Amino acid sequence: MSSTPAHAAVFPATASQPTVAGRLLSIDALRGLVILFMLLDHVRETFFLHHQVPDPMSVADTDPALFFSRMLSHVCAPVFVFLTGLSAYLYGNRYGAQSGDARAAASSFLAKRGLFLVVLEMTLVSFAWTFVFPPNVLYLQVIWIIGLSMLALAALVWLPRPALIAVGVVLVAGHNLLDGLHFPVGHWMHVPWAILHDRGWIEVSDGFRLRTSYPLLPWIGVIALGYAAGPMFLPRADAAQRQNKLLGWGLGLLAGFAILRVLDVYGEKPWALGDTVLRSTMSFFNVTKYPPSLLFLMLTLGIGLLLLRAFERRQAAAWLAPLAVFGAAPMFFYLLHLYVLKFLYLGAVAIWGLNHGKFFGFDTVWQVWLGAIVLAAALYAPVRAFAAFKARRRDIAWLKYL
Numbered sequence: 001m002s003s004t005p006a007h008a009a010v011f012p013a014t015a016s017q018p019t020v021a022g023r024l025l026s027i028d029a030l031r032g033l034v035i036l037f038m039l040l041d042h043v044r045e046t047f048f049l050h051h052q053v054p055d056p057m058s059v060a061d062t063d064p065a066l067f068f069s070r071m072l073s074h075v076c077a078p079v080f081v082f083l084t085g086l087s088a089y090l091y092g093n094r095y096g097a098q099s100g101d102a103r104a105a106a107s108s109f110l111a112k113r114g115l116f117l118v119v120l121e122m123t124l125v126s127f128a129w130t131f132v133f134p135p136n137v138l139y140l141q142v143i144w145i146i147g148l149s150m151l152a153l154a155a156l157v158w159l160p161r162p163a164l165i166a167v168g169v170v171l172v173a174g175h176n177l178l179d180g181l182h183f184p185v186g187h188w189m190h191v192p193w194a195i196l197h198d199r200g201w202i203e204v205s206d207g208f209r210l211r212t213s214y215p216l217l218p219w220i221g222v223i224a225l226g227y228a229a230g231p232m233f234l235p236r237a238d239a240a241q242r243q244n245k246l247l248g249w250g251l252g253l254l255a256g257f258a259i260l261r262v263l264d265v266y267g268e269k270p271w272a273l274g275d276t277v278l279r280s281t282m283s284f285f286n287v288t289k290y291p292p293s294l295l296f297l298m299l300t301l302g303i304g305l306l307l308l309r310a311f312e313r314r315q316a317a318a319w320l321a322p323l324a325v326f327g328a329a330p331m332f333f334y335l336l337h338l339y340v341l342k343f344l345y346l347g348a349v350a351i352w353g354l355n356h357g358k359f360f361g362f363d364t365v366w367q368v369w370l371g372a373i374v375l376a377a378a379l380y381a382p383v384r385a386f387a388a389f390k391a392r393r394r395d396i397a398w399l400k401y402l
Contacts, residue, residue, distance in 0.1 A: 110157070
């Protein structure tokens, strides 16, 4: 999983919303936290690939430490996409004030940023994963889906806010009704449906194909709901009311997840009691990411909203500041860490060879965690330097895309 939302809004601090270089600290810090969860998962995908996990995971065959490490990364994409919509609203509100049309400013930015991300996924991001050029496979993953979601939102921002919320709720809550709908290769709906809802392969030619890893429909719903939440974060918004809403929505989503999961009637594959409490708990929280089930989104967005509320606390600003550094330059971090991981892997293979069949890798999950911690510490300085440069050089227009 992997990637990154739009440029955060810039406006004066309020009583509960400290800023870093004019950016909302709570938003950047939450983005930075999930970036570190993403880093952990990508270290796993690079150096623990001999222990692959399906989606949803196999509870009986997955080590609990690996299971819960993977579960942490589930928070990443929903929070990224939600914050993309939220940040787009704040961007439009700030820059639209100059032109008198906030929605036009947001729509224009979303369209340009969305196209940029789609191209980026097909070039620098794809090459970072494979190091094969010309490619024979393009994996269309999280950057692709954020880009397409932004393109969709560029049109949806023109809807009245109640209609936008309705679209978001219907797509998030209703897309599982389409799970039984499939189209075979050769059918005119196979390609669009592979992009919209069915994770699958698109054969472009004999030597080239696409893998749609992130089906689009539910992510449009998530970005629309993030955009609809934007007014709560304007300078004139009441901070206490905002935090009460975040608390209520976060707890409501988690309660809804628990109720639907116990009933086991909709929104996720069934769960089962295991031979231990731990295995039963793993089964209960074993949710589907591709496409994200209703319960997947209720669980992860519920956690994300509660974290966003908690990060608004000014007294926590000291320890949030390092997280906000990562969140202030998300795309730069994303590209940097992918290439660093690839070079580290190639270097390890060159020095030590393959030690797990077809792969070189760590032997235990704690080594994955240690590797992620060391890499985060190593990347902090260059990310901080780029974030500072980005804050200083607002005259360079393309920097806002990073």
